Amino acid sequence: MSEIQVMDLNIMHTIASGQPLTFHAEYDSGAGIVKYNNGTQLVMIEQRAARTKVRIEARDQNQAAIEFSKRFRLSDNMKKIYSAINTDAFMDSAISNYGGMRLTLNDPWETTVCFILSQYNNLKRIRRIVLELKERYGEASTDGSIAFPKPERIKAASEAELKDCGMGFRARYIKSAAEMCTENIDLHALTGKGYDNVKSNLMEICGVGEKVADCIALMGYGELEAFPIDVWVKRTMEKVYFKGREKKIDKLMDFAEEKWGKNRGYAQQYIFWNGMNVVKR
DNA sequence: ACCCAGGCGGGCG
DNA sequence: CGCCCGCATGGG
Numbered sequence: 002m003s004e005i006q007v008m009d010l011n012i013m014h015t016i017a018s019g020q021p022l023t024f025h026a027e028y029d030s031g032a033g034i035v036k037y038n039n040g041t042q043l044v045m046i047e048q049r050a051a052r053t054k055v056r057i058e059a060r061d062q063n064q065a066a067i068e069f070s071k072r073f074r075l076s077d078n079m080k081k082i083y084s085a086i087n088t089d090a091f092m093d094s095a096i097s098n099y100g101g102m103r104l105t106l107n108d109p110w111e112t113t114v115c116f117i118l119s120q121y122n123n124l125k126r127i128r129r130i131v132l133e134l135k136e137r138y139g140e141a142s143t144d145g146s147i148a149f150p151k152p153e154r155i156k157a158a159s160e161a162e163l164k165d166c167g168m169g170f171r172a173r174y175i176k177s178a179a180e181m182c183t184e185n186i187d188l189h190a191l192t193g194k195g196y197d198n199v200k201s202n203l204m205e206i207c208g209v210g211e212k213v214a215d216c217i218a219l220m221g222y223g224e225l226e227a228f229p230i231d232v233w234v235k236r237t238m239e240k241v242y243f244k245g246r247e248k249k250i251d252k253l254m255d256f257a258e259e260k261w262g263k264n265r266g267y268a269q270q271y272i273f274w275n276g277m278n279v280v281k282r
Numbered sequence: 283a284c285c286c287a288g289g290c291g292g293g294c295g
Numbered sequence: 296c297g298c299c300c301g302c303a304t305g306g307g
Binding site: 019116117119120121122123124125126127170171174207208209210211212213216229230231232233234273277 | 286287288289290291
């Protein structure tokens with residue numbers, strides 16, 4: 002057992018907010034406990050009521066603490082980021098509602114799968130599909146928890162078997178993504194190559210368009226310039242900044258770059274989550 | 283019953 | 296180019 006000091010971190014909001022980690026971590030909001038397999042082992046993180054200390058339990062404490070710190074982006078200076086994205090009353094309320102919500106930095110392959118599954122879908126069902134994939138194809142760690150399945154394992158499954166996990170028409174994309182990522186492109190090699198480069202390479206994958214590529218760039222590679230625009234972000238931005246008038250994606254992208262600059266990926270996460278849960282339709 | 287979901291690829295004008 | 300359509304599935 003070890004404790005680490007954290008600032009501007011709210012695990013509850015982070016875990017709830019529709020990111021890859023969300024889709025397989027178990028979270029007990031009453032106890033303030035998250036459990037997830039970090040790729041090699043089971044990790045338990047406890048944070049009571051947005052406190053500044055979290056407790057970590059894992060077989061290999063050191064590895065768990067390092068991975069946790071990276072995955073929850075603890076080295077981000079949130080004071081600076083908030084001052085960059087708190088540009089108006091709407092952003093101010095979003096930050097006040099969900100302060101401490103972090104972007105997470107996830108495995109690129111896992112992120113790719115999660116966001117291919119996200120298209121024309123909803124959070125609840127994405128989560129179920131991801132859990133199903135893990136149960137069927139995931140690899141058990143020695144502590145019994147299950148790691149997200151590697152592309153080799155997904156590739157070995159038939160499209161019909163994948164469809165059986167409830168993913169519908171996305172099975173074709175998942176299957177071909179697994180093939181590409183084992184044969185044609187090395188996802189890990191894209192790390193640190195820069196936003197434009199990462200994004201254009203990701204879009205080579207069938208089933209990965211602009212929005213999904215932005216999600217992967219943001220949450221799988223930590224490219225904070227990525228600004229994924231889904232139906233909620235679009236709706237919310239139109240309502241808040243354009244008097245409810247419809248705007249094209251490109252227009253909204255330019256607006257975001259202008260308004261929130263290099264940290265616009267963080268702005269997007271707050272717009273998305275506050276838009277979906279508070280502004281609603 | 284009907285509409286929608288963290289969109290995308292393909293086809294058409 | 297831009298626009299429009301179908302797509303599997305489950306929940307509101």
